[in-house]
Amino acid sequence: MSAARPRVWVSQPLFDDIVARLDRYFEVAATHAVADHSPAAIARALREADGALVTLNDPVGAAEIAQASRLRAVANVGVGYNNLDVAALQARGIVATNTPDVLTETTADFGFALMMAAARRITEAERWLRDGQWRGWAFHSLLGAEIHGTTLGILGMGRIGQGIARRAGGFGMRVLYHNRSRLPEAIENECRAAYVDYETLFAQADHVVLVLPYSAQNHHRIDAATLARMKPTATLTNIARGGLIDEAALADALASGRLAAAGLDVFEGEPQVDPRLLALRNVVLTPHIASGSLATRRAMVSLAVDNLIAALGFGPEAGKPPNVIS
Known part of the structure; x- marks a missing residue:
């Protein structure tokens, strides 16, 4: 019997064709409608996840990862990452990435x-x-x-x-x-x-x-x-x-x-x-749309997907995600 595949959580609806690249490597739990996740809801989603693809709407800190014993990587869709408690993630050995340059x-x-x-x-x-x-x-x-x-x-x-x-x-x-x-x-x-x-x-x-x-x-x-x-x-x-x-x-x-x-x-x-x-x-x-061109938003999601795949040890850059937050 083959080993169970790693599980990743996608916190918001993004671009289905790009997110679908995760299916090759992971069991994907995708959110299909824009959601204002509570801290408790984020904690529940991360509890069973090996990785997560999140946006600026989704705070991930010490409380949200307290029970996430499997979590190894969080890929942020955005160059800014003040929604992430990077110190708390690093203390747990969880890789955090972002999407600079493309926007x-x-x-x-x-x-x-x-x-x-x-x-x-x-x-x-x-x-x-x-x-x-x-x-x-x-x-x-x-x-x-x-x-x-x-x-x-x-x-x-x-x-x-x-x-x-x-x-x-x-x-x-x-x-x-x-x-x-x-x-x-x-x-x-x-x-x-x-x-x-x-x-x-x-x-x-x-x-x-x-x-x-x-x-x-x-x-x-x-x-x-x-x-x-x-x-x-x-x-x-x-x-x-x-x-x-x-x-x-x-x-x-x-x-x-x-x-x-x-x-x-x-x-x-x-x-x-x-x-x-x-x-x-x-x-x-204006409603937080500075990076809001179609081409740029697609490039951001694509880079975040690449980061997550690599951070979890798969793909051509396995173990070496392009944009680790230090």
């Missing part, structure tokens, strides 16, 4: 578009038009901020931040960045970007884009004091994680005119959004 350019496209939409008041103008307020062309109507020739500040200069910096070159923007560590000179030259300290970035930038990872140390990194450093004509765009911003302080700044506009793709309590932000006209709100 870099698409996310950079979206970040630049969101910044432009906020600066040029695009969604505000569309609502105004759809509400029947347009009575003809007017010289002073819905005047926005310039993009070309202005100063862009990027907080977090990883792959996506560098992608945004490269796009800024086409608009003749001066690019400043702040990062945990300064980039090599060759990358700075390629991105035409200058390293500055945190305070200088917020004081000098006309447009700030957040692309840094979320961590407990970065919680509410953008607080009232940071917002007060910004020009009143500036914009703030967040395509990283919602918890980076003190949303109450941001709402205050936007409502008072202390900050011109914001573009937010992520929120601290998502899918719930602060009602004050929903009511403000000078903020562009």
Whole structure:
């Protein structure tokens, strides 16, 4: 009698044709409808699993793996992984992986578009038009901020931040960045970007884009004091994680005119959004879709499947998953 095949849990509906590649090696327990899994439900699913394919919606920490004696690998569909308690997984010898690189350019496209939409008041103008307020062309109507020739500040200069910096070159923007560590000179030259300290970035930038990872140390990194450093004509765009911003302080700044506009793709309590932000006209709100092109989302799932297969000791990269989180 052949040995039982390893069992893997797929936490959310993804792309059936890509997930089907798991069938060659594993018994697959797939979720067929979008689910808001409770911690207890995740713990039950992991209890009988050797591996799991999860999304940012699915927190996996010490409590969820406490009874998962068979679990050997968790493959996250996303470059960010603050839904995973990596230390708890590593303590149990469970491999954790993510999906970097494949979403870099698409996310950079979206970040630049969101910044432009906020600066040029695009969604505000569309609502105004759809509400029947347009009575003809007017010289002073819905005047926005310039993009070309202005100063862009990027907080977090990883792959996506560098992608945004490269796009800024086409608009003749001066690019400043702040990062945990300064980039090599060759990358700075390629991105035409200058390293500055945190305070200088917020004081000098006309447009700030957040692309840094979320961590407990970065919680509410953008607080009232940071917002007060910004020009009143500036914009703030967040395509990283919602918890980076003190949303109450941001709402205050936007409502008072202390900050011109914001573009937010992520929120601290998502899918719930602060009602004050929903009511403000000078903020562009999108539902966490920065990587949301069809090609990119398929590439993310494909890479996560490759990671999981390899982490569980199968396929051409057996035992050597491409993207282990260290």
